[in-house]
Amino acid sequence: MESKRQQKFAGVIQQDLATIFQREGNNYLPNTMVTITKVRVTPDLAIARIFLSFFNSTNNQLALQTIKLHSSEIRYKLGARIKDQVRxxxxxxxxxxxxxxxxxxxxxxxxxxxxxxRQKDVEE
Structure with a gap:
């Protein structure tokens, strides 16, 4: 069960990552829309598990690998947005x-x- 603090923090991360993907997602995955469907945060707020959905993507695994390759860059951009709110x-x-x-x-x-x-009903 997530605490209110975890839920609030997850919401902040989800909103800011959505903005990042909306503005710069085309740099990572051209012609693919990335949607953040869910964010789960550990109790110590040190790890965020982000669940993504890809639209207009032929290979979701490849899209996920591409996002993982750019995860440090995405984390940096997220940090620039939420640095005043978290330690x-x-x-x-x-x-x-x-x-x-x-x-x-x-x-x-x-x-x-x-x-x-329906077929059983018709046969009877």
Missing amino acids: IIPQLEFFIDDTSEYVERMDKIFDKISKEE
Whole structure:
């Protein structure tokens, strides 16, 4: 369970990183929109786990690797934005948020189940 402090700090990081990706994301990933879906912060506020979603990207793993390569530059830019609010600029760990893919997969399963039920009703 995250404390209020962690949640507030995660919100600040999410907002500032969103601005960074909106303004300069094209430098890292041309023609790809990066969305920060979730930020989780450790209790000591030293590590921020950032979950990303990529739109208009053919290879999400490659996009994630590109972001990880630029993580020190992104952390520096984040630090410039939040330096007056925190003592320590957190280490950034990036992950792919596969929630939308999971939802899509579940929708397909439910559609398949409902079609099978309709076929059974028609046969009876």
